[in-house]
Amino acid sequence: xxxxxxxxxxxxxxxxxxxxxxxxxxxxxxxxxxxxxxxxxxxxxxxxxxxxxxxxxxxxxxxxxxxxxxxxxxxxxxxxxxxxxxxxxxxxxxxxxxxxxxxxxxxxxxxxxxx
Numbered sequence: 147x148x149x150x151x152x153x154x155x156x157x158x159x160x161x162x163x164x165x166x167x168x169x170x171x172x173x174x175x176x177x178x179x180x181x182x183x184x185x186x187x188x189x190x191x192x193x194x195x196x197x198x199x200x201x202x203x204x205x206x207x208x209x210x211x212x213x214x215x216x217x218x219x220x221x222x223x224x225x226x227x228x229x230x231x232x233x234x235x236x237x238x239x240x241x242x243x244x245x246x247x248x249x250x251x252x253x254x255x256x257x258x259x260x261x
Contacts, residue, residue: 147213147254147261148174149186154206154237155195162236163189169232174210176225177218197243205243206233213254213261222248 150170158166166189171182197205208229212218230241254261 147184147256148177148180149188149211150174151188151190151209151211152206153190153193153195153208154204154233154239155193155201156191156204156237158189158191158237165236166232169228169236173225173228173232176228177212177221180212203243204237204239206237206239206245208233208244208246209249210246211249211251213252214250215252218250219248222246 150173152166152170167187170187171185174180174182174185194201195205195207197203210225226246229246230244233239233244234241
């Protein structure tokens, strides 16, 4: 039950959206047991993002939420690297202008029930 939310301060084209979606599918598979089948991706473009005391830098905030019962943090560093590379290649956002936040919880609801 992973969900990746990506907020950027630029307008995304349809092709950008597709490429980011495919890139996040690749990235989530770095975490054992996580597959694209249940991945939700939320893309938010044209957000007001102020970073390094400026509002004119291409920037991104990515949040990775997962249902987990064990600590997968050893996989977060490779995933951060993959996400930053994706944003650099697709949107020309430098890794120095990207924050990635990981949230793992044993409590997750879906289809009227909790796991």
